[in-house]
Amino acid sequence: MIDFMLNGQPRRCEASPETSVLELLRETLGVTGTKEGCASGDCGACTVAIGEPGPDGELRYHSANACITPAHQLNGRHLVTVDGLAQSDALHPAQAAMVECHGSQCGFCTPGIVMSLFTLHEQQRQAPAPLTPQRLEAVLGGNLCRCTGYRPIRDAALSMNVHPDNRPLWLDAAAPRGGEVSEQRLAPDATFLQPASLDELCDCLAQHPQARLVAGATDLWLETTQRLARFERVIDVTRVAELNLIEEATLDDGRDGWWIGAAVSYSRLEPLLEEYYDAFAHLLHRLGSQQVRNRGTLGGNIANASPIGDTPPVLLALGSRLRLVGPNDGHGVRERELALDDFFLDYKRTALREGEAIRAIFLPRPTEGQTLKVWKxxxxxxxxxxxxxxxxxxxxxNGVMRDVRLAFGGMAAIPKRAAHAEAALEGQAPDAAAFLAAREALAEDFQPMSDVRGSAEYRRLSAANLLERLRLVIAQAETDSPREVMLHAYAH
Incomplete structure (x- = not known):
């Protein structure tokens, strides 16, 4: 049973464990303003806003793709759709601006665009900030429109503040308490379990070791939309308090850093990366849309074990570790740690034991003089x-390379470090001879395959070219003009 607020009205619905928010809206509730476009989280036509209380208790909304968001994750949350924004003839500023700027033509993608603008409007009300081109691109980058050419939509985003602030009064209402449904979430016969603590999670894992685990669902839910899969039972980790923490820590080997909870979204992680790892933060802007970053998690990207996952190569290059958790002989919590290097075993195979889950990922603090580059x-x-x-x-x-770690995605069945190439560079001056040896060593590290995204030869050549780019970047940094020539994610 799902208890939530829909456009200010309480709703209580039953749904199978694989039901998406989009299915719940259109097929169960008959709320059809939200459209289905790609059913894979790419086009943004189904964008909705989900509100939940922040640490200060204030309701905050984030955009999400309804087609790949599990319906049961609405428990205790506010759901806002395009159907609920207007009050009689008084349009919400996001709607009024789209009308005034002629931002809609066929109208199919318009509901999703309006909802992305709605979340931007809410953010501006709570914390006004300049609407830079970069910010607008982040907000609207997950909404595709084949008709308007985007300029009118951008104009609408920039002009929302000149329209009357016609907001439904229910937007400021308090969210229902999650505790009202917690007992139901943990019922032994439930098919969608939502533990709220690590102990509850381990109880669920002990009782249902074969259940599918879900966090952001940005990949898992494609099994339902693209392959029509049905899930017997799902364990949702997004409500587990311990999995939502970012904690400073020092490892036994003396390295400082942060344990990032496996349910922490990319959007929450982004400020930390912007402060310490600009190259990693830059990657996030190419990892997916704002809707995806609002839902997707570091833990999910690792557990998915895709050879082309974006974050595992970066974490391998940084020497990350994992903290895994599972039931202790059916009672209590058992934890263990291992290096991320030891986690990926083979294609889609990991070191996770039956009934285990990722609790947190250790992100080391940059060491003195360390540089990180990430190219996708x-x-x-x-x-x-x-x-x-x-x-x-x-x-x-002293003019030579130390602590060299080179990791690649898309070059093997798993995200993998280039051990032979690392050895060719370690302790060497970053000159042409050393990098030539490193490029040649890649043949010992990888034998990539061909697929729809690139041939084996393309991948071999591209990986070698990335190493050559690295050499040029290091050389250029020693000049009077250390500006790197590249296509930035935000190329304005």
Whole structure:
């Protein structure tokens, strides 16, 4: 049973565990303003806003793709759709601006665009900030429109504040308390379980070790929309308090850093990365749309174990570790740690034991002199899957390279470090001879396959070219004009 607020009205619905928010809206509730476009989280036509209380208790809304958001994750939340924004003839500023700027033609994608603008309007009310081109691109980058050419939509975003602030009064209402449905979530016969603590999670894992785990669902729910899969039982980790923490820590080996809870979304992680790892933060803008970053998690990207996942190569290059959790002989909590290098075993196979889950990922603090570069090759500049991704970490000491870690995605059945190429560079000056040896060593590290995203030869050449790019970047940094020539994710 799902208890939530829909456009200010309480709703209580039953749904199978694989039901999406979009299905619940259109097929169960008959609320059809939200449209289905791609059914894979790419086009944004189904964008809705989900509100939940922040640490200060204030309701905050984020955009989400309804087609790949599990309906049961609405428990205790506010759901806002395009159907609920207007009050009689008084349009919400997002709607009024779209009308005034002629931002809609066929209208199919318009509901999703309006909802992205709605979340932007809410953010501006709570914390006004300049609407830079970069910010507008982030907000609207997940909404495709084949008719308008985007300029009128951008104009609408920039002009929302000149329209009367006609907001439904229920937007400021308090969200229903999650505790009202917690007992129901944990019922032994429930098919969609929502544990709220680590102990409850381990109880669920002990009782249902074969259940599918879900966080952001940005990949898992494609099984339902693209393959018509049905899930017997699902365990939702997004409500587990311990999995939503970002905690500073020091490992036994003396490294400082942060344990990132497996349910922390990319959007929550982004400020930390912007402060310490600009290259990693930059990658997030190419990982997916704002809707995807609002829902997707670091833990899910790792557990998915895709050879073309974007974040694992970066974490391998940084020397990350994992904290895994599971039931202790059916009672209590058992934890263990392992290096991320030891987690990926083979295609879609990991070191997770039956009934285990990822609790947190250790992100090391940058060491003195360390540099990180991350370059992603894909057919589209944004919101696309990688063909090849290279992540390179190193530091220069007395003119030679130290602590060299080179990791790639798309080059093997798993995200993998280039051990032979690393050895060719470790302790060497970053000159042409050393990098030639490193490029040649890639043949010992990888034998990539051909698929729709690129041939084996393309991948081999691209990986070698990324190493050559790394050499040029290091050389250029020693000049008077250390500006790197590249296509930024926000190329304005």
């Amino acid at each position: 090759l894909s057919k589209r500049r944004e919101d696309d899957i990688s063909a090849v991704l290279g992540a390179f970490a190193w530091r220069l000491e």
